[in-house]
Amino acid sequence: MIEIRNVSKWYGQTQVLNGCNTHVAKGEVVVVCGPSGSGKSTLIKCVNGLEPFAQGTITVDGVSVGDPKTDLPRLRARVGMVFQHFELFPHMSVEQNLALAQVKVLGRSVEEAAARGVALLDRVGLREHAAKFPGQLSGGQQQRVAIARALAMDPICLLFDEPTSALDPEMIGEVLDVMVELARTGMTMMCVTHEMGFARKVARRVVFMDHGEIVEDAPVAQFFDAPASERAKSFLARILRH
Amino acid sequence: MIEIRNVSKWYGQTQVLNGCNTHVAKGEVVVVCGPSGSGKSTLIKCVNGLEPFAQGTITVDGVSVGDPKTDLPRLRARVGMVFQHFELFPHMSVEQNLALAQVKVLGRSVEEAAARGVALLDRVGLREHAAKFPGQLSGGQQQRVAIARALAMDPICLLFDEPTSALDPEMIGEVLDVMVELARTGMTMMCVTHEMGFARKVARRVVFMDHGEIVEDAPVAQFFDAPASERAKSFLARILRH
Amino acid sequence: MGEFDFSVWQPSLPFIRDGLLFTLRLTLVAMTGGIVIGTLLALARLSPIAPLARIAGAYVDLMRSIPLVLVILWFFLVIPFITGSPVGAETSAIITFTAFEAAFYCEIMRSGIQSVPRGQVNAAFALGLGRAQAMIHVILPQAVRNMLPVLLTQTIVLFQDTSLVYAIGAKDMLKAADVVGKNYNRPVEMIVLSALIYFAICFSLSLAVRQLQKRVAIIR
């Protein structure tokens, strides 16, 4: 489904991605982790072309992302993405947030879009909040709306960039629940997250990045029980200790 | 050391603190937790008079905070406080951050203040960063500087408001280490935090708040093993599950 | 002069009203035109096409660095040399004010657009919206709401600046007051009257927009 081959990227002089290679198969969940600034967000944004990259190729469902001939908006409409800070559109109600791209991009009728929106709000347990504005919801609720918004486009896969790290601890659970449920239904997912519990529960593989490189790319059990590199070991120690 | 008796507070119509009662004895560490918006920050800011309160009394080392005759700046100089977002002064170097209040409030000489600053930077392991500006440090380092800044005033007790919740997961450890070390040296501390590992390790009591009320105020072991209220139970469940 | 005699206010009212209508018309047209053109200029300034951005930038910098009176006069005096036919004072004023205010509204809209977090653009793109769609449905609505107070302040400035049309002999409110003041030899009383009217209008305008802002403000 997602193939990342030899991708490198520079911001001016500094290299932020260095020959990255990995893939996500259909129906698979892959977790990406690593220290802050290691390039996780950059990598995941390259997958749907939000960030251009200088070298290498990324293909999503057979379509090359870096190819200038690719119709990026169309590709992105098929790849859902959920952000750390939710990025709901604050000037629109929840239902408008869900409907906008369905109507403008997929060309659905307003009624069709509304119906699909309500169904998804139901699925994330927020049906009664349809008319509210994002600012009137808690962080956890906003993130669940953001997931519903991504699902409304009937994506072939989902990208997550630290979906729980801006949340209060008591709300992390409700978002992770939705994500676990998605994984169980066979959704293809690539998640940047430090929620190791989530990784253990649903991920097939963990990709560990540091300084723009993919240092480790291993099945979950192997990553947690016997990380190959020193860097991954000390990272896990720091993150799991407290 | 800190006595909170029957404290209530309103923002306009909405009540955010409702008859709160608790205390922190000298040398004791008390952890405050509870859902978002439950009034934890408000309560802790009442202790050093950053927030005025409508009813009740708070005394710190025998001085009444709510009394209009109290010299608040003087009281605050003796109570250290550490914030969620560090709140270092971004236009001053680390050493200037440490020196400012020592010179302006305690009237120490510039040299004296600098010497004390260096000593404390040493203690939090950041001696070589004295000349840097906050923006040049990682979040964990900034929070350690903020703790050093509070200690520079030789406080009789320390207040913490979610000191680790704005940090990347790998940096939480280094800040908690400093706090644990402080607790071991007998510092009186009142900490709003959701780091339950920290609470178990050093706290004597846990105060659980919900909707502006102190719902539970119990010794650590009892709070974790047999919380009295339903609300505390479900909160613990949500927070410890993932 | 000693004592003031405010009885002159009464006969001046019809002239003040006519002048005020002119002032309001000019403000309204220049504001609408200025915001529309200003927004287009802002988009040009932020566009990845370097020459376009540079031309728009140069235009804005030029307009912002010359006094408005000069622009008004220049336009009025020089255009006939170029086009060969004179323009009326009112047309001239409308065109000048629109062109001039566009530069200021451009800067406001530009910082408004930039004030929308980068993540919002990403989110819009990630949903498959195109550049124009993201701009129209996501960025601009937020930019306008964020910038509402500044847009208002600029409009108040514009409203006050319309008094500068005295330079080309158009008759706005201040001018009308001025002439009545001369006719009745009560210039000071008339200036006081126009000060009161300006204050009343500008102040209620800012109160009104503060209310409006509360209503349309984005809930965060």
Add this chain to the structure above:
Amino acid sequence: TDLGGTLKKIRDSGGITLGIRESSYPLSYLDDRQQPVGYHIDVCNRIVDAVKAQLKLPALKVQHQAVTSQNRIPLVSNGTVDLECGSTTNNEARQKQVAFAPTTFVTNVRMAVKKASGIRSLDQLGGKPVATTTGTTSVQLMRAHEKGKGIDFREVYGKDHADAFLMLETDRAVAFVMDDNLLAGLIVSSKSPADYAIVGEVLNVEPIAIMLRRDDPAFKKLVDAAVTGLMKSGELDTLYTRWFLSPIPPKNANLNFPMSETLKALIKAPNDAPAESFNKK
């Protein structure tokens, strides 16, 4: 297009634009209905009649454009204004840029003071504030005058004649130096006309005339003929009496400003000679 051909322009556009002043009493100013009136306005209207006749355009539209001391010349040059009916002094410098109709009024530059101040002559003004209007050259004339030599005037500027007069009225200035007819007009319409007097040396004698574009012989010929016609027929005398020797709006006050010998001579022998030829010693 050839803007120089004013007549052609007027015929093509079906309109003529008169430049008017707002406080040049009683030559050109606004009455209490804010309409332009005055001696020079009437003269211009007669010229417009002549234009109508020559172009056979009885329905010619007449527009008014307010002008100031500063912008009147450019506005005439650039074609915005076809005839400037104000209080412009015809001098050599200006003749390089515009043309003038035959002189229809002669003014003496003098000063207005408050009677109570006791000031009667230029040499009493040392160190005192003296008002004048921006864009005019009165203070230079004072410096140039023999009695003004070596005296330190502190000039203050009003943005137009009415403002400058206000300076005198409010004691910001002890004297206002300007064309005497303007001074007289401002005084009669002031709150207490009896408090003021026009005093002192005549600093300059200036021919005042209607202004038009340069290098446009056809139009100039028409204007000259129209003005000379007014003079020959005695109609100009009637207009003069109406504006200078009868009650005029807005206050229905009478200037009582009899015609000077110089102007009488000019009416007998009309010309558009510049100021410099009047003040030659």
Add this chain to the structure above:
Amino acid sequence: MNYHWNWGIFLEQVKAGDETYLAWLFTGLGWTLAVSLTAWLIALTIGIAVGALRTAPSRLLVLLANAWVELFRNIPLLVQMFLWFFVVPEFLPREWSLWVKQEMPAKEFVTAALCLGFFTSSRVAEQVRAGVGSLPRGQRDASLALGLTLGQAYRHVILPQALRIVIPPLTSEFMNVFKNSSVAFAIGVRGMALIEARTRVPGLIARSG
């Protein structure tokens, strides 16, 4: 077109005077600079103080500071100039009023600088308030928590940061002072625009009539 450009006018002598127009232009430029800089100093001092007061915890102070801003920003500068020059002195006792009107040294200059300064101060205050408001509230809390008084917190922590934020908009306000100083000639300060007007070169004409 038949406009007769006459750039040589800059070198001609002022009528019956002893300076050239060019020299005169520079005198005018000097006044423009003097008025603008003085006004800018006044505007900064008052603007920062008033802007800071608008964020103070006292309702009365906020109200007064707001009133100041509303008063000076809701009346056109041209009108304010006139009010200061012709109306304000009338409220002084007779002798003072006469002194102000006749004897006070450089009175147009003083009036223009004060008026432009007050006018601009309302805008500076607006920027400063916005700057203070854009700081995280925690910065204030943190300073107070260290035992600084509110005054010290503003002096050492809040204003230095707020001013850094508002410097870019303030520089454009500074340009506005220069541009607005041209309005000062409404009350007769000799300035550049005036001189330009007198040279009657339309390309340079600014205000005055």
